[in-house]
């Protein structure tokens with residue numbers, strides 16, 4: 001077996017090689033010449049103004065040639081006769097003004113003809129590559145055609161923004177583990193992530209602000225007072241929260257979650273939101289993860305700076321929890337109707353949960369308008385009623401993530417898997433969680449990151465699976481950032 005460190009090094013070296021491959025778009029600067037001709041065809045300009053205008057076109061992104069390179073190209077173009085230059089004779093340094101010659105106009109027209117031919121050819125090559133990629137996903141043609149067509153139809157409807165049908169979700173969940181159908185589902189789900197989220201993947205950084213024994217005694221939660229796991233109240237200070245939030249945002253988190261118990265109080269949470277929001281870059285959305293809220297409370301949280309609210313109809317709701325599932329569903333819909341985005345996972349998934357229940361919880365999240373969905377495994381914390389029970393198999397977790405990914409389409413661009421799982425990321429899960437502080441899946445306070453999983457590792461996981469980190473893309477200005485925008 002290749003040691004993990006060397007495999008990683010080999011992969012990074014391979015990626016470096018790709019940076020100089022034509023697939024990186026590295027030949028874009030050669031289009032500088034026709035763009036210069038087009039700018040000068042409109043009006044004559046001084047070299048300095050011309051280079052400024054070239055940058056303003058936005059046609060080359062980060063690849064706009066530097067000033068020296070541009071002047072060299074202008075000199076070459078002058079020498080070849082497509083441009084001519086006159087020199088200002090006024091006060092100050094002499095400056096050249098460029099204009100296009102008749103030969104230059106001819107050259108510009110030829111560029112337009114060549115690029116048109118090239119575009120037609122590119123479109124034909126692209127169609128061929130896309131068709132080849134879909135054919136390659138079949139993994140050797142073992143997935144029955146009927147199932148392939150069924151899955152492609154599910155995907156097509158999801159990409160048209162349609163809600164998934166319950167019977168379709170159940171059929172996808174029922175494929176045999178390790179079967180060609182499952183393999184095809186996973187690959188198609190990865191393609192869906194590429195299209196629905198522009199191949200972006202993001203880090204959900206959760207700060208557990210407080211913990212306290214909770215009288216609701218949900219069977220899966222370490223905070224339940226009846227289990228005696230968490231015996232005292234504990235809170236992070238405002239300073240600790242701001243320091244953690246700043247660090248996670250700088251490292252590349254796209255969502256900053258403040259997870260609080262009912263004891264924390266709405267007023268305090270709103271005040272804290274203002275302080276944390278002010279310390280975050282615009283591209284990082286602030287997320288509230290707190291108890292069930294009224295419409296008025298949701299609006300106050302939004303005004304305080306929260307752009308997203310996490311809420312869930314849990315698996316086993318009403319049996320493992322004292323909450324009425326109907327009221328939980330209504331709470332989900334309330335959030336979905338307001339200006340904040342809804343995040344809602346299928347959770348906490350245990351080995352005993354059947355496909356029917358999983359499908360119902362998933363559809364409840366999607367019909368309420370969840371833009372971030374996904375799946376979270378139950379962690380059977382010692383001292384809670386689930387102590388000693390086997391955890392859900394990773395393959396099951398990855399399968400549910402793939403089904404959510406395929407069925408979510410453009411309605412649910414982001415699909416989370418927690419704990420982070422490579423197979424699920426390979427099958428289209430594009431959000432993973434880094435958490436600190438109070439964690440209801442842990443018997444004590446977490447001082448670093450839960451299970452040692454950091455933003456850096458999340459970043460590496462996504463890059464290994466060919467995603468672009470959402471924070472990097474937003475930082476580059478590819479996506480306009482706004483304080484409350486999530487996507």
Ligand code: SF4
Pocket residue numbers: 214215216217218221222223224261321440
């Ligand atoms: S899940 Fe929430 S309501 Fe239930 S015991 Fe834990 S803190 Fe209390």
